[in-house]
Amino acid sequence: MADAPVHPQRPLPRRGLERLDLLLLCAEALDLNGGEAMVWLSEEMGLTDLFPNRVELWKRRCSNPLRRTTRRELPSEAEADGLIRILNALADRLYPMLRSLLSSAESPQLSEQRWTLFRSRLQELLQERFNPRRGGVQRLLDPQEGPVLCRELIQTMALSAGPGGFARLKASLMDAAA
């Protein structure tokens, strides 16, 4: 049932691509080995036809318009599904960490330390790979707005984990442009 078609075949809209790549970047910020984990999970899930090697995987992610070097070529529906599946599996692996970030039962100091660590890693990755002149990137780096957006990203990852996460996240990434 998780694999039931969510919507008629159509490619991910621009905002969906941006969010998907940002969520993958969050997974890398949470797990220092996240980049390798993506390649490994893609092989594990039999996606080698779509992403034969790490360069192909990276190229598909680079269709995000917020990147420093953007590729015009948009991922096909199968490739986008592959990326969503990888994110779903990554979020599942990282679920205990996502949960501890979101939980209000954790001690406030410990929670704040974890958030600071996550945000600083995400900022490093954003500064390294994303175009700082784009409004979307500036908002994430903004000291006021950034933490709120970071929390939204972590909440999205937590709700995208698990067996029903794929269909839910895909539907959300396919939202119409506001």
Next chain:
Amino acid sequence: MKLSSRYEQTSCRLVIEGLPDLSAGQSSQTIGILTGFSLALAGKTELEGKREHLQALMAAVMPYARQLLSGMPRAFGADDQPVAIRPQADGHQLELRSSQPDTPPLTLQLDDAELADLVRCLDRLQLDPNLALPMEVPTPQPLRRSELRHRLPLTRRLAAPVVGVAALLVTAALASLLPTPKPPAATPASVNAPQGAR
């Protein structure tokens, strides 16, 4: 033979009890008839209910999670439904209304982590191959433009059209200040010239 199925996730435990519906040709390990369920959320009362309560729980929580994923939380569960969920300033409020007439509704506050745990348990329940319960939970769908119109604040949504109309008005006003070209003086030469050429 009574069967039971457990779904656990850190702060949430959901136990389903039921019987196989042998008349519908199901295997003896499949729960086809639900006799009851219990839901324990960490630090809160353990809840028990029947099929219609579980159905209402799924019908409220799953679309709520879908909507939250798009950053547009809104309440689910009508007044006549046993379960409702709505967003709060720092979490989510799950309201369980008893079918007994004089019992006040029970409200539970969930934080983001507890909601995620509950959603994962319900996901597993929905996709469990050993359950054959007809649960009517719609497949998640993308939101339409009209449903997303509150995502941007009104000022930002109106900024582009207002600036556009203002620019048009300013250009029109400036253009109207330009002197109109005077009509060519009706000299006999200019009038007669085309006739002469004919």
